[in-house]
Amino acid sequence: MASKxxxxxxxxxxxxxxxxxxxxxxxxxxxxxxxxxxQDFRLAERVQLSGRACVLCMNKWDLVPKDxxxxxxxxxxxxxxxxxxxxxxxxxxxxxxxxRVQTVLDAVKDAASEHRRRVTTATINQVRALKGEPLAxxxxxxxxxxxxxxxxxxxx
Numbered sequence: 252m253a254s255k256x257x258x259x260x261x262x263x264x265x266x267x268x269x270x271x272x273x274x275x276x277x278x279x280x281x282x283x284x285x286x287x288x289x290q291d292f293r294l295a296e297r298v299q300l301s302g303r304a305c306v307l308c309m310n311k312w313d314l315v316p317k318d319x320x321x322x323x324x325x326x327x328x329x330x331x332x333x334x335x336x337x338x339x340x341x342x343x344x345x346x347x348x349x350x351r352v353q354t355v356l357d358a359v360k361d362a363a364s365e366h367r368r369r370v371t372t373a374t375i376n377q378v379r380a381l382k383g384e385p386l387a388x389x390x391x392x393x394x395x396x397x398x399x400x401x402x403x404x405x406x407x
Contacts, residue, residue, distance in 0.1 A: 268297060276304040276362050283309040287332045295333045304366035305339040306358045312343040
């Protein structure tokens, strides 16, 4: 049986999921001091499955002890833990002081722009050729690399 403590958490997750379905870009605000939780991972999975653009906002960055490469190490660790959305931009902020809050809005604009970007079939074929991907086969017929076509977009 769920305790009364779980009710606000469930309600906030339900509200977050509902807001996510109405958005083009999802901003996941995580506690930088605490680090990503299991619930954060589940929400990240939802973002990935929904095909939404995403920005990871690491709040309370002022509470994290820092040295010369803290941000890079933290980002590497975070991308490992939230590997299903490792493509998302990460912004480090402190809401109480307003530090780097404007960068969240800039990251949202960038994510929305990338999310709407149309990749042409020719570009995909060039990338496949550069990677040296072997030609696909179906039965006796050998498919050419130009048989790739984008039918829809708006995925990260």
